[in-house]
Amino acid sequence: MCHLTNSYPFCLYLFFNSYFKQFEENYGIQINYHSNIKGLRFDNEVETVVYRVIQEAVLNALKYAEVNEIEVHISKNEHRLLAEVVDRGKGFNLDDKPRGSGLGFYGMRERAELVNGNINIESHLNKGTIVTLDIPI
Numbered sequence: 001m002c003h004l005t006n007s008y009p010f011c012l013y014l015f016f017n018s019y020f021k022q023f024e025e026n027y028g029i030q031i032n033y034h035s036n037i038k039g040l041r042f043d044n045e046v047e048t049v050v051y052r053v054i055q056e057a058v059l060n061a062l063k064y065a066e067v068n069e070i071e072v073h074i075s076k077n078e079h080r081l082l083a084e085v086v087d088r089g090k091g092f093n094l095d096d097k098p099r100g101s102g103l104g105f106y107g108m109r110e111r112a113e114l115v116n117g118n119i120n121i122e123s124h125l126n127k128g129t130i131v132t133l134d135i136p137i
Contacts (some may be wrong), residue, residue, distance in 0.1 A: 005091060011039075012074065015068050029062060029067065052108075052111055053119065083133040084132045084133070086130050091129055
């Protein structure tokens with residue numbers, strides 16, 4: 001069963017619907033959220049990793065991308081859970097020194113590894129950034 005609560009377990013689909021609505025109200029940035037996970041539950045550790053990685057990627061877009069809109073896609077297929085955060089903002093050169101501490105990307109990679117997942121970050125100057133989380137299930 002999928003319930004929205006303040007503690008674990010929670011349902012990612014419902015949680016993100018609520019979180020993105022509040023994010024839009026607080027920051028004035030539109031979140032276009034698409035998923036096929038409505039009603040689905042995953043291992044608590046997987047749900048926590050997905051939540052934390054998406055949260056970090058969305059906050060990074062807020063801080064650095066200079067955009068009015070962010071796309072978030074979460075999809076499950078037979079063997080994988082994929083989450084993607086896309087902004088069409090400033091982008092950056094992956095070889096440059098991070099604008100912040102750089103711990104955000106490091107933390108996302110570390111979290112993904114906890115569930116045998118993978119993080120891919122693709123960014124192009126003046127075109128934006130795509131952060132993709134890929135978790136085998």
